[in-house]
Amino acid sequence: MSDLFTPTADWQRLSPAYATVRRLGALVYNLVATGIVCLGTSFFLDWRWVVAAAVAGLSWTLWRVIRAGRWVRSFGYAERAEDLLITRGLWNKELTAIPYGRMLSVNVESGPIERAWGLAKVQLVTASIHSAGHIPGLSQADAAALRDRLIVAGEAQALPL
Amino acid sequence: MTEPVAPPPDRPDASPPAEVTERPHPLTPLIRGWVVLLAVIIAFGRDYLPIGREPQPLPPLQFLLGAVGVVAAASGIAGYFSWRFTRFVIDAEKLRIDSGVLFRRSQRVAFDKVQSIDVVQPLAARLFGLAELQIDVGSHERPKLRYLSRARAYALRDYLLARAKGVQAEADAASDSTSVLVDLGAQDEVLVRVPPQVLLLAAATSHEFWSIMATGVVAAVIGITFNQPWLVLVIAIPTASTLIGFVGRRVTSQFNYTLSRRAHGLRISRGLTSLTSQSLPPRRVQAVQISQSPVWRRLGLYRIDLEVIGWGHVTDNENKTGVSTILLPAGTIAQVRVALAALWPRADFESVELHQPPARARWLHPLAQPFLRWGHDDALVVSRHGWLVRRWQVVPHARIQSVRITQGMVSRTLGLAGLEFHTAGGQIMPHAPGLDAAHVLERQSELLRLVHHPAEVDVSDADPGQADAGPEALRADHAEDTISSSE
Numbered sequence: 001m002s003d004l005f006t007p008t009a010d011w012q013r014l015s016p017a018y019a020t021v022r023r024l025g026a027l028v029y030n031l032v033a034t035g036i037v038c039l040g041t042s043f044f045l046d047w048r049w050v051v052a053a054a055v056a057g058l059s060w061t062l063w064r065v066i067r068a069g070r071w072v073r074s075f076g077y078a079e080r081a082e083d084l085l086i087t088r089g090l091w092n093k094e095l096t097a098i099p100y101g102r103m104l105s106v107n108v109e110s111g112p113i114e115r116a117w118g119l120a121k122v123q124l125v126t127a128s129i130h131s132a133g134h135i136p137g138l139s140q141a142d143a144a145a146l147r148d149r150l151i152v153a154g155e156a157q158a159l160p161l
Numbered sequence: 162m163t164e165p166v167a168p169p170p171d172r173p174d175a176s177p178p179a180e181v182t183e184r185p186h187p188l189t190p191l192i193r194g195w196v197v198l199l200a201v202i203i204a205f206g207r208d209y210l211p212i213g214r215e216p217q218p219l220p221p222l223q224f225l226l227g228a229v230g231v232v233a234a235a236s237g238i239a240g241y242f243s244w245r246f247t248r249f250v251i252d253a254e255k256l257r258i259d260s261g262v263l264f265r266r267s268q269r270v271a272f273d274k275v276q277s278i279d280v281v282q283p284l285a286a287r288l289f290g291l292a293e294l295q296i297d298v299g300s301h302e303r304p305k306l307r308y309l310s311r312a313r314a315y316a317l318r319d320y321l322l323a324r325a326k327g328v329q330a331e332a333d334a335a336s337d338s339t340s341v342l343v344d345l346g347a348q349d350e351v352l353v354r355v356p357p358q359v360l361l362l363a364a365a366t367s368h369e370f371w372s373i374m375a376t377g378v379v380a381a382v383i384g385i386t387f388n389q390p391w392l393v394l395v396i397a398i399p400t401a402s403t404l405i406g407f408v409g410r411r412v413t414s415q416f417n418y419t420l421s422r423r424a425h426g427l428r429i430s431r432g433l434t435s436l437t438s439q440s441l442p443p444r445r446v447q448a449v450q451i452s453q454s455p456v457w458r459r460l461g462l463y464r465i466d467l468e469v470i471g472w473g474h475v476t477d478n479e480n481k482t483g484v485s486t487i488l489l490p491a492g493t494i495a496q497v498r499v500a501l502a503a504l505w506p507r508a509d510f511e512s513v514e515l516h517q518p519p520a521r522a523r524w525l526h527p528l529a530q531p532f533l534r535w536g537h538d539d540a541l542v543v544s545r546h547g548w549l550v551r552r553w554q555v556v557p558h559a560r561i562q563s564v565r566i567t568q569g570m571v572s573r574t575l576g577l578a579g580l581e582f583h584t585a586g587g588q589i590m591p592h593a594p595g596l597d598a599a600h601v602l603e604r605q606s607e608l609l610r611l612v613h614h615p616a617e618v619d620v621s622d623a624d625p626g627q628a629d630a631g632p633e634a635l636r637a638d639h640a641e642d643t644i645s646s647s648e
Binding site: 004005007082083091092093094095096097098099101102126127128130131133157159 | 562565568569573585590598612
């Protein structure tokens with residue numbers, strides 16, 4: 001398949017387990033947020049508003065849980081000769097190209113839920129805050145290997161800042 | 162420059178010259194105490210002025226004058242001690258500032274880390290011929306030296322800038338710019354000068370001015386429709402004072418705006434009450450935005466904002482002191498050309514061939530579509546957009562950090578896509594919206610190729626044949642200079 005956001009390249013996808021992690025994360029975050037909003041409304045408004053807030057919160061949670069699988073499948077990255085491509089998004093699609101020579105550092109991070117599934121996130125840092133080069137949901141071994149490959153490529157192709 | 166000789170590895174016989182420490186100017190505590198005194202007088206003195214107010218029971222005047230005296234004396238003593246304990250060393254070897262009475266602090270700055278130097282002269286200091294030196298080393302905190310005599314501040318500024326470029330210079334060489342109104346020497350080449358009447362005209366016709374005015378008018382109309390004419394007066398007074406303040410700030414802060422060039426780089430000097438003189442490092446400029454308010458189209462005026470690493474936010478309203486990211490507050494297209502040519506001598510933003518997006522982009526950008534353009538040559542990316550306020554965004558390929566294609570739902574159905582060019586800093590966000598989705602991938606790879614294979618010489622460096630070559634060339638000279646000066 002080759003379209004605007006997945007041009008011909010050697011695309012790597014995320015670990016399918018990351019969909020579960022994302023669902024769990026969405027569930028925890030959204031339910032806590034919904035709980036806080038419901039508690040807040042119960043102080044100031046009558047029960048109908050509380051129910052409305054709860055319904056809205058729950059349907060948003062359900063939506064995120066259902067979409068998580070598709071979102072994870074839409075995410076991909078490709079290591080080309082001179083740059084890293086990252087594609088993501090369902091409604092608002094993005095294709096970001098980051099030249100290896102512009103990378104300042106590469107970090108591997110993993111939160112508690114990710115660690116339980118043996119996953120990690122690779123974060124590419126450039127001088128721009130908008131580059132947003134993070135690749136979540138890789139197995140920890142893959143993440144470390146990707147980081148090392150990126151660092152080597154960055155050192156070999158360093159561009160003047 | 163003499164013939165290059167191999168440098169002696171160490172100079173064991175050459176004893177280090179005695180360190181000469183300096184103090185800020187002895188009037189410093191006075192100037193710093195002045196601000197405190199003024200605040201106290203304004204805070205209390207108001208009560209003694211009988212302006213349409215019930216006479217209040219006031220403490221006797223003698224008592225109050227005594228209190229003011231105590232405050233002034235206390236701040237004077239504190240200022241004296243802080244002056245007494247502040248010393249600095251700027252010589253051929255190092256740049257060090259020691260300060261603090263109870264908590265001592267010693268700052269040392271490597272010469273080649275100095276990015277730019279600003280000389281700021283607030284009104285009180287200016288009356289006594291004093292100036293503050295701010296050293297930009299690329300971090301948030303700027304080492305400051307206040308206050309020095311004006312001539313000394315300019316001389317140190319020139320010396321430090323020369324050292325930052327790798328030229329061994331004499332620290333004691335006096336600067337030739339001694340004027341009170343501007344910071345210009347005989348060697349300076351004036352590139353752009355904006356007279357106050359242009360600033361006044363530009364401020365009164367800018368879109369900011371009209372938006373303040375429009376807010377006032379809308380509020381007044383609401384007042385009249387609800388049959389509350391007194392509201393009009395309540396609204397008119399603050400609106401008028403905001404407008405006057407806005408125009409006044411623009412004119413006084415950019416008064417006598419001058420962009421000049423000398424051997425060690427570009428310099429901006431501006432200000433009526435407080436004179437600021439900042440040096441501009443072209444290599445750290447990431448992106449440029451040229452903008453034009455609606456009325457300015459008739460007048461042929463433009464404004465240029467810069468995105469510079471380490472300068473913080475792009476300033477919208479001109480603050481009086483400190484750094485400002487405005488390259489040109491208001492000027493004609495000829496002045497825009499001169500200013501950008503000074504910044505990037507190797508590029509010409511006007512020669513970039515611009516492409517119009519497809520007509521169907523009108524659905525997404527109904528008002529801006531006729532003006533939308535974008536294009537690039539082998540040095541710059543230029544993107545044009547905006548409807549009321551027109552904006553040109555210019556980024557050199559050498560400063561692009563990453564390139565992104567974006568597409569929302571509406572764009573997808575129309576077969577459109579946008580490009581974003583990410584630069585360090587990220588206040589001005591250069592982007593090109595409404596492009597034909599069929600070709601955007603090719604454009605992206607073309608841009609990436611130019612990012613990967615930059616030109617031999619940076620876009621901000623002048624021709625190598627000229628005396629004012631890039632930092633590398635000067636650094637090469639520096640090696641020889643050091644040797645000859647050590648012998």
